[in-house]
Amino acid sequence: MEKQILQMLRQHGDAYVSGQMMSRELGVSRTMVWKTIEALRKQGFVIDSSANRGYKLVRGPNKLLGFALEVGLNTKAIGKSIVSFDSIPSTIDAAGSLAAGGAEEGTVVVAESQTGGRGRLGRAWSSPRGAGIWTSIILRPPIPPRDAPKLTLLAAVAVAAVLQETYHIDARIKWPNDVIVNNRKICGALTELVAEQDQVKYAIVSFGLNVNQIPSTFPPDVADLATSMRMETGKRLERAEVFTHVMSELDRLYLTFRQDNGIDIMNRWRARSCTLGKQVTVRLRDELVEGIARDLAEDGSLVVEVAGGRLRHISYGDVTILRDMKNGESREKER
Known part of the structure; x- marks a missing residue:
């Protein structure tokens, strides 16, 4: 119910939506509409109400909530189901458990913070609350295991493209999985998979993107090596908006990947590489x-x-x- 009412509020933009209209279209009582509005408010949504006009969404919370992110996406393969957590050890492990249990391709796991976030070679990844996008995507591509590394390249290309084209941040990719801005790391990607001899059963494609950190947010051992979108643009960004842009680009590139086995991704990676030459x-x-x-x-x-x-x-x-x-x-x- 929360997802449906949020969707109606967003569709009407700055206009008010009457409780009676929502009640009629959703087939529920006006009391249920009111209770759902109150539940949304408790989660941080600012919703204005007027006795004569109804309800209007003013702004969303500074949280990545699964149902709200689903409403904001218009994708074909990725993000139809988004599972959100306040804090978990690792989105990779959570996505792996869901995938092993049969979760559909494109299911996304996202967390406000991770207590055991990790990168390549088991290294720790700093994942402070509300500062970045810590996420994992379940994919089931019909490819042999030897082609799975291309999925990591795909994630890095998608993030770099959004940073460059949407936020005007000059992002480059250092082989194989680091997105670099001004010689500092802003994002890392990682792919883990379960496979048979000649077929990937599922892959967990994950990335951590630094969005709103400031220098003091980073652990001392990486403070001189890391950056964030906020540090590069000079302004605080809406993480839900960034998430939507990246998932939309991932979706588009993944659909192409399934058709050409990564030829387009490889070329895009080369064009954005800071490693080659x-x-x-x-x-x-x-x-x-x-x-x-x-x-x-x-x-x-x-x-x-x-x-x-x-x-x-x-x-x-x-x-x-x-x-x-x-x-x-x-x-x-x-x-």
């Missing part, structure tokens, strides 16, 4: 590889030209960019 080091488990990042391979791995002109395909590791080989500029970038 640079002198890099890649730290593997027991080896340090140094060379020039030349390209993205068909499976999403990084092609590095090492000493002697030999090409190595790197499927995992920490990349540090040392030098731009096109203009000779030397610049250190931390992981």
Whole structure:
């Protein structure tokens, strides 16, 4: 009921909607309409009421609520069902449990905060309450496991595109999953999957996007390495609006991905890369590889030209960019 009434209020914009109209169209009593309006108010929605005109939505809460986010989306594959939490250990784990239980493709898990947020290689990810978008999406693409890394590229491309095209933030992608702005990390993406030998059963595509943090919000060990949309634009942003833009772009790119097996995503990643053409080091488990990042391979791995002109395909590791080989500029970038 909350979702339906919120949808009606949003559809009417600045106009009032009478309780009688909502009662008639929804097939419920006016008392039920009033109780639902009160429930929405308790969740932070500011709703004006007039004895002669009805109800009008003034603004929503500074929270990411599943039913409210669903109302704001017009997507085909992603976000038909959005499960929201106030605080959980990890959206990745919550989405994994839902996927194992048969949740439909496109189900999204989002949390106000995470107590055990994680990034690549099990690293901790700072997820303070109300400051960013901490989310995981359940996908069931008909692809072999070797193509799953392309889903991480897809998430990074979607976020970078929204930052650039909607918020005018010059965002670049450092292989494989970091979205970088002014040499600082603003977003990280991660994909975990359950698969059979030749088929992905489901993938959990997750990302953490820093939206409204200020420098003092970040833990001391990453304060010099991280940034946020607020820090880059100089203004506080509506997270629900950012969420809607990113999910809409993810939806569009994912539908294309299912048709062309990632060709478009790979090209878009190359166009936004801050890694290709640079002198890099890649730290593997027991080896340090140094060379020039030349390209993205068909499976999403990084092609590095090492000493002697030999090409190595790197499927995992920490990349540090040392030098731009096109203009000779030397610049250190931390992981």
